[in-house]
Structure formats: C-alpha cells, structure tokens
Amino acid sequence: MGILEVKGVNKRFGGLQALGDVNLSVQENTVHAIIGPNGAGKSTLLNCLVGKLIPDTGSVMFDGQSVLGRKPHQINQMGISRVFQTPEIFSDLTVLENIMIPCFAKRDGAFRMHALESFAHEKELLEKAEAMLADVNMLDKRHMHSASMSRGDKRRLEMAMCLVQEPKLLLLDEPTAGMARADTNNTIDLLKEIKEKRDITMCIIEHDMHVVFSLAERITVLAQGRPLVEDVPENIKGNPKVQEAYLGEAAA
Amino acid sequence: MTEQATNTPIAKPKAPPSIVASTGFLGLNRKDATLLALVVVLTMLAPFILNPFPEGSGMAQFNAGYPDLMQRFVIFGIFAIGFNILFGLTGYLSFGHAAFLGVGSYAAIWMMKLVTLNIIPAIILSIIFAGLFALLVGFICLRRSGIYFSILTLAFAQMSYALAYSVLTPITGGETGLQIKATDRPILSGLEPGEIGRANFFGIDMRTSYELSLGDWLFTFNAGYYIAAVVMLLSFYLSIRIFRSPFGMMLRAVKSNQQRMSYTGLNSKPYTLAAFVISGMYAGLAGGLMVAMDTQVGPERMFWTASGEVVLMAILGGVGTLIGPVLGAGMIKYMENIISKINETILHQWFAFLPDGLEDFVVSMIYPFIGKGWHLTLGIVFMLVVIFLPGGLVEGGQKIAGLFRRKAKTDDTPSKTPAE
Numbered sequence: 001m002g003i004l005e006v007k008g009v010n011k012r013f014g015g016l017q018a019l020g021d022v023n024l025s026v027q028e029n030t031v032h033a034i035i036g037p038n039g040a041g042k043s044t045l046l047n048c049l050v051g052k053l054i055p056d057t058g059s060v061m062f063d064g065q066s067v068l069g070r071k072p073h074q075i076n077q078m079g080i081s082r083v084f085q086t087p088e089i090f091s092d093l094t095v096l097e098n099i100m101i102p103c104f105a106k107r108d109g110a111f112r113m114h115a116l117e118s119f120a121h122e123k124e125l126l127e128k129a130e131a132m133l134a135d136v137n138m139l140d141k142r143h144m145h146s147a148s149m150s151r152g153d154k155r156r157l158e159m160a161m162c163l164v165q166e167p168k169l170l171l172l173d174e175p176t177a178g179m180a181r182a183d184t185n186n187t188i189d190l191l192k193e194i195k196e197k198r199d200i201t202m203c204i205i206e207h208d209m210h211v212v213f214s215l216a217e218r219i220t221v222l223a224q225g226r227p228l229v230e231d232v233p234e235n236i237k238g239n240p241k242v243q244e245a246y247l248g249e250a251a252a
Numbered sequence: 253m254t255e256q257a258t259n260t261p262i263a264k265p266k267a268p269p270s271i272v273a274s275t276g277f278l279g280l281n282r283k284d285a286t287l288l289a290l291v292v293v294l295t296m297l298a299p300f301i302l303n304p305f306p307e308g309s310g311m312a313q314f315n316a317g318y319p320d321l322m323q324r325f326v327i328f329g330i331f332a333i334g335f336n337i338l339f340g341l342t343g344y345l346s347f348g349h350a351a352f353l354g355v356g357s358y359a360a361i362w363m364m365k366l367v368t369l370n371i372i373p374a375i376i377l378s379i380i381f382a383g384l385f386a387l388l389v390g391f392i393c394l395r396r397s398g399i400y401f402s403i404l405t406l407a408f409a410q411m412s413y414a415l416a417y418s419v420l421t422p423i424t425g426g427e428t429g430l431q432i433k434a435t436d437r438p439i440l441s442g443l444e445p446g447e448i449g450r451a452n453f454f455g456i457d458m459r460t461s462y463e464l465s466l467g468d469w470l471f472t473f474n475a476g477y478y479i480a481a482v483v484m485l486l487s488f489y490l491s492i493r494i495f496r497s498p499f500g501m502m503l504r505a506v507k508s509n510q511q512r513m514s515y516t517g518l519n520s521k522p523y524t525l526a527a528f529v530i531s532g533m534y535a536g537l538a539g540g541l542m543v544a545m546d547t548q549v550g551p552e553r554m555f556w557t558a559s560g561e562v563v564l565m566a567i568l569g570g571v572g573t574l575i576g577p578v579l580g581a582g583m584i585k586y587m588e589n590i591i592s593k594i595n596e597t598i599l600h601q602w603f604a605f606l607p608d609g610l611e612d613f614v615v616s617m618i619y620p621f622i623g624k625g626w627h628l629t630l631g632i633v634f635m636l637v638v639i640f641l642p643g644g645l646v647e648g649g650q651k652i653a654g655l656f657r658r659k660a661k662t663d664d665t666p667s668k669t670p671a672e
C-alpha cells in the first residue's frame with residue numbers, strides 16, 4: 001500500500017476526457033515523477049488530489065483515508081501541500097509573513113482567533129520561519145514585499161511555504177519552470193536535501209528531464225489523460241511507448 | 253491599490269510594517285505607540301484645536317469645536333475604524349454597515365427606556381445586538397465574494413431599513429423613530445414623576461459642559477464628547493492591536509490570496525466572518541454612542557446612504573491604514589456641518605471687496621458648492637483624492653512628510669515609512 005492510492009479516477013471537462021481511468025500508487029518516502037506531454041492531464045490529476053477538482057469517478061486515498069469530499073484546507077491539514085504551476089503566494093505580504101502563515105496553520109489548525117496576540121510571543125514560529133528562509137537562501141529578503149520578487153524567487157518562496165509545514169506528501173507542479181539554470185540546480189539540491197533530512201514523499205510534475213532524472217525514484221507517464229507506463233527512471237528512458245507519446249505530440 | 257502606488261515615484265511598494273518589530277508600550281511597537289499618543293493628544297485637545305477662530309470673527313463659522321460636531325467626529329471615527337477592519341484588511345466591501353449602526357441604536361434606546369439611563373449598559377447591549385445581527389448577516393453574505401457580497405449586504409441593510417420603517421413599528425417607532433419620553437420609567441433610575449430621563453454616565457449628564465473663555469475665544473468642554481472620545485481611543489487602540497496581530501495577518505492573507513490560504517490548511521470563512529462580526533460590533537458601538545449623546549433614533553440611520561458614507565470615509569482617509577478612516581470621517585463630517593452652513597449672504601460678505609459685477613459672478617460660481625450643495629464639494633474632493641491620492645489622505649500626508657524629509661536631508665538615505 002502506498003501513502004497515496006489513486007484508483008480508477010476519471011475526469012471529464014465537457015467532451016474532453018482529461019483523466020481516463022488513472023491509477024497511481026505513490027510509495028512512502030519516495031520521489032515519484034509524473035511526466036507527459038502538454039495537456040496530458042497532469043495538473044488535473046493534482047487538482048483531484050488536493051480538492052480543487054472532484055473526480056467524476058474513482059477513489060483517492062491518502063494515508064488510509066479518502067480525500068474525496070474534503071475541502072482543500074482539510075486535505076492540507078491531513079498532510080498534503082502543493083506547489084502550483086503558477087506561483088500562488090500572498091503577494092501583498094512580506095516574505096517572512098508568507099512563511100509565518102503556514103507555520104500558524106500547522107500549529108493552530110484551520111482557524112484560531114488570535115486577534116489580541118502579538119508576534120512578540122511567537123519567537124518559536126519566527127525562528128522556524130527564518131530557518132526555513134535560510135534554507136532557501138532568502139533570509140536577506142525576509143522583509144521584502146513578495147510581489148516585487150522575481151518569478152524564480154516566488155517559486156522558491158512557495159516551495160518554502162509548503163516545506164515549512166513539514167507535509168507528509170509534497171506535490172510539486174513544474175517547480176522549476178521559468179527558473180534560470182542555476183536556480184533549477186539549487187532547487188534540485190534543496191529537494192534532495194529535504195529528502196535526506198526528513199521523511200517526506202514527493203510527487204513531482206516536470207518537463208525538465210534533467211530535474212526528473214536527478215530526483216525521481218519512480219516515474220509515471222501520462223498521455224491524453226491515461227497512464228502509459230510506470231517504472232523506474234532507467235527503464236523509462238529507453239521505453240519506445242514514452243518516446244512515441246512525446247514524439248506524437250511533436251509531430252502534431 | 254498597491255499596483256497603482258507602484259506607478260507613482262514617491263510611494264514605492266512599501267513592505268508592510270515588519271511583524272517582528274519589538275513591542276514596547278501597551279504591546280505596540282514604537283511607531284504605533286507614537287501614533288496612538290498623537291491621537292490621544294489631538295482628541296483630548298480637540299475643543300481647542302477645532303476652535304482656532306475667535307467668536308464673532310468672520311471665520312468663526314469654520315470653528316468645529318462645539319460638542320455636537322465633536323461627538324459626531326469621534327462616533328463616526330469609531331464606525332469607520334470598524335468598517336476598515338473588514339474592508340481594509342480582508343477587502344470585503346460591505347455596503348450595508350449602517351444596518352449594524354441602526355441595530356445598535358435601537359438596542360441602546362430600549363435599554364434606556366426600560367432599564368437604566370446609564371449609558372454603559374445601553375452601549376454594551378448595542379454592541380451585543382449588532383454583533384449577533386452581524387453574525388447572521390455575515391454568515392449569509394459571506395457565501396459570496398466581490399460585488400455579490402456587496403450587493404447582498406446592501407440588500408440586507410435595505411431590508412433592515414424597511415423593517416424599521418414600517419413592519420417593526422411597534423419596536424422601532426416606524427418613521428418617527430424612538431425618543432425618551434416623559435412616560436418612560438426605566439426601572440433603575442429614580443426619576444421624579446413627570447421628569448424626562450436624561451442619558452448619564454454614573455450621574456454625569458451627557459450634556460454637562462464647561463465653557464472657558466479666553467479673550468475672544470470660547471472653548472467648550474463637554475462630558476459627552478470626552479466619554480465618546482475615550483471610547484474612540486479604546487477602539488482605536490484595539491484596532492491597532494488587531495491590525496498587528498497574527499489574526500490581522502490572516503485577514504490580509506484573505507485579501508491577498510484565498511486560494512493559497514485554503515491550500516495552506518486555513519479556512520478563510522471563519523476568519524472573514526470574525527472580521528465581519530468585529531466590524532459590525534464597532535458599528536453597533538457607534539450606534540449606541542449616538543443614542544447616548546442624543547437620545548433618539550430613526551430608521552434613516554440605516555438607510556443605504558448612511559452605509560455609503562462610511563465607505564467614502566474609509567476610502568477618503570486611506571483604506572487599510574490605521575488612522576485614515578478617522579481622518580476620512582472627520583473630513584466628511586466637517587464638510588457636512590460646516591460647508592453646508594455657508595449661505596449666499598456669507599459669500600457676498602466674503603467677496604464684498606470685489607467690484608460688483610465680478611462679486612456676483614464669483615458668488616454665483618461658488619454658490620452651487622455650498623449650503624445644500626456640499627455633496628457636490630464632497631463628490632469633487634472624493635474624485636480628486638481617488639485619482640491623485642489612491643492611498644487617501646494618509647498617502648497625502650506621507651507625500652508631504654516625504655517632501656519635508658527630502659528637504660531636510662539631501663543625502664540619498666531611503667526615506668522611512670512615516671507613521672500611518
């Protein structure tokens with residue numbers, strides 16, 4: 001049994017079968033990559049895992065419990081964090097505040113009335129947040145308005161926001177898209193480091209094969225909403241079906 | 253609003269005040285404590301500050317230091333501070349906040365009619381009732397956001413107005429409203445037979461005033477004003493604490509990105525509802541104080557224009573700033589009470605030095621903007637502020653402060669954010 005078990009998930013958008021009978025099993029403490037050509041349904045699949053979309057049929061079990069029918073914040077509280085394809089951060093807030101919010105969410109749950117409390121009494125959380133920022137090399141930017149950062153920085157910030165929650169499962173949707181080569185390599189190192197330090201399962205969608213093959217222990221290939229193959233990276237590289245899926249797209 | 257600010261050279265996208273700023277006095281950081289102290293001094297000295305012109309001089313009509321108006325300044329200040337907790341922090345624009353003000357007023361007057369003429373229980377009851385009503389209205393209206401939320405709150409407020417105006421006449425007194433009458437015998441106040449009850453604070457009549465005349469100047473110190481002012485200062489202090497608390501940060505997160513909030517494990521609904529109820533309670537407090545100062549209430553207090561006014565106050569002063577709403581409230585109430593009192597005769601007096609034809613021309617040009625035309629003046633001021641100072645009067649103040657600072661220091665050290 002994997003920590004995440006997706007069984008027979010279907011999702012239609014009007015006439016388009018975005019996901020067709022998808023099965024996926026992600027083992028605890030592994031990095032599982034989902035690859036596939038544009039429009040294959042990768043983001044749609046993640047949306048079904050975090051409660052943004054509800055599958056038409058099928059089941060999604062996380063840690064032995066169904067996530068279906070739960071609200072996004074409840075699913076997050078179960079231990080799933082997600083990095084979006086386009087960075088989703090609190091752009092009106094400072095970098096440090098962006099990190100503090102998930103810290104509060106982790107400690108206090110979905111809602112707490114702390115209207116008369118002060119940050120001065122939150123030394124522990126502040127230290128945790130600053131340590132996280134140091135890990136992603138953003139400590140010097142902590143008082144910056146997060147809207148004014150580069151796209152790459154926003155992505156790293158979003159990743160830090162997810163990591164500081166110490167999720168059991170981290171979902172990453174193209175975490176290095178739009179990043180410079182150096183930043184991409186830093187991100188790979190960061191994820192590797194996180195992997196070594198903590199018990200964490202990652203599910204990563206990526207077009208950059210360098211990232212995929214540096215991190216992934218298992219790979220699922222999606223094409224036109226259907227899982228094509230699932231295997232270890234070595235076997236994926238030479239698999240003719242996979243090449244066909246990508247080439248098919250290139251030819252179209 | 254930040255986007256617009258980015259385009260102007262002076263207002264660079266400022267990071268919100270650091271959350272790690274050390275807290276000293278009363279749990280406020282130094283900047284906030286300074287601001288609070290400044291507001292304390294200004295409100296306490298308001299009878300002097302608002303009466304700069306000697307009695308009998310031509311400018312005396314610009315004096316605003318009379319009890320009635322000063323009370324209105326601080327009461328509407330409270331209303332606007334509360335409104336800003338919802339609108340400024342969460343971005344949810346309520347167009348129905350006057351309903352909570354009205355509910356607070358009705359609750360207070362009934363407390364005074366039936367139980368006691370002491371204003372404190374009346375005000376407490378008005379806060380409780382407004383809070384409960386806000387809980388109901390918020391629970392329903394917060395199912396939607398953006399313009400739909402605004403329309404729902406407007407609908408609720410108009411419904412409340414209609415109820416108060418006709419359906420609930422036995423409770424609200426209908427069109428004429430409620431006053432304290434000679435027949436009212438509150439159980440806890442030993443009134444003489446036939447004596448009309450007066451609102452008091454442990455025996456101090458709200459209308460007690462001490463007049464101080466210094467030369468040509470006359471200053472009035474009114475008990476009601478000082479009580480309302482102290483309540484306003486407490487409300488202001490509370491709002492600073494809320495703004496700077498983790499809860500305040502969550503409310504700003506609601507405004508910034510609700511999607512990220514829910515994928516971070518936070519339920520934005522109760523946060524927004526809490527802000528809505530708190531701001532409804534502020535409105536109820538303002539409504540209760542209004543009754544405490546002037547023991548009557550009518551349904552027009554809940555009319556949509558009253559709800560619109562508080563929106564104007566917040567925007568005019570500076571949405572999301574601490575002091576902005578108070579400034580906006582002061583400005584609007586000043587214009588409503590002062591500009592509306594200028595009439596044609598006064599204009600002729602002012603421009604008497606001009607040649608006759610020119611005098612008539614100038615007067616006829618200005619005339620539409622005074623007296624009943626004060627709304628026109630307000631409209632123009634509002635447009636100018638929104639277009640040129642999207643951050644409201646507070647942004648204007650910051651720009652002026654910035655200019656002075658640059659003159660004072662010609663070196664290129666970046667200017668620090670002035671107190672909001």
Ligand SMILES: Nc1ncnc2c1ncn2[C@@H]1O[C@H](COP(=O)(O)OP(=O)(O)OP(=O)(O)O)[C@@H](O)[C@H]1O
Pocket residue numbers: 013016018036037038039040041042043044045085
């Ligand atoms: N909310 C939606 N409504 C309608 N169609 C959608 C919706 N979301 C996705 N689709 C469609 O479903 C298909 C799969 O989209 P999805 O975003 O999952 O692809 P993807 O594999 O993430 O692609 P990419 O690599 O470009 O991000 C696409 O054809 C897309 O247009």
Ligand SMILES: [Mg+2]
Pocket residue numbers: 042043044085173
């Ligand atoms: Mg995608």
